[in-house]
Amino acid sequence: MQVSPVDDSLEQTELRGPRARTRKLMLDTAIALMQKGQTPSISDVAEAAQVSRATAYRYFPSQAALVHAVVDAGLGPILEWHSDSNDAEVRVQDLLKTSMPRILEFEATFKAALKLSLEQWAERQAGTFGDEPPFKRGHRVEMLQKAIAPLKHTLTEFQFQRLAKSLSLVYGLELLLVLKDMWGLEFEETQDIAAWTAGALVRTAIAEAGV
Structure with missing residues (x-):
């Protein structure tokens, strides 16, 4: 940021x-x-x-x-997240543990922002979007790259970015949309699934790098 x-x-x-x-x-x-x-x-x-x-x-x-x-x-303290650990998996788990309760607390706010993003996308597709500056999302990219920073020199650039992109599927509002809204899960279970999946992704990336 x-x-x-x-x-x-x-x-x-x-x-x-x-x-x-x-x-x-x-x-x-x-x-x-x-x-x-x-x-x-x-x-x-x-x-x-x-x-x-x-x-x-x-x-x-x-x-x-x-x-x-x-x-x-709404993101508040999430944007100030920091970890002293050199273990990427520990850092990712800490980011999830720190972030997701806050995202749940401001779920309505983030859904309203997502609604604006989708409406603007539809207007651009229809050619009706005017001079209004677009609303862009993107904090999660920086946060996830920060979380896996210890792997920056362990993975290739392609592997590093692929891991960050993969982790973005289990971090943020979309996690709640899929597991809470679609599957009807309680928040604790969404947290457990996110942590399990994130851990598996980090370990797989490290294994593929032959570390």
């Missing part, structure tokens, strides 16, 4: 200032709406937060920017 450098004094001023409070009000309002399963527009959030549309657009110039901010807030 790339973070633009910010002057500390300016950041502290903004955190204490009215602009920061207005932005937080809008973000909290958007989070509340998305936790109800809605995918709000800027106008929806402005109305609910009782601020003008002009003010709302100064903080979030597009629906994509708004939803990105809400998703990042």
Whole structure:
């Protein structure tokens, strides 16, 4: 994840200032709406937060920017995940254990974001997507590559990326969509299946590399 450098004094001023409070009000309002399963527009959030549309657009110039901010807030501590272990399997299991309860907590938010992504895809296919910036998903790519980083010099680049891509099938919202929504499993069982599958994938990748 790339973070633009910010002057500390300016950041502290903004955190204490009215602009920061207005932005937080809008973000909290958007989070509340998305936790109800809605995918709000800027106008929806402005109305609910009782601020003008002009003010709302100064903080979030597009629906994509708004939803990105809400998703990042929902992910919260997941984005700060770190492991000191040099064992890739241990790291992957820790990432799953850390992430999935949070993803469950904000399941409605992430489903609303997925809905926006799918709607925009359908509009692009139909040629009706306008000038609105697209909403793009992608944190999981970085998180999984970070989790298996100890294998960076053990696997070939192809093997490393294949493992990361394979693990993406058992990490994130889609895990809940398949196992919880389609199979009707309780969360604990989805966690167990994800951990079992992830462990098998890592061990298979290592075995194929002849380590």
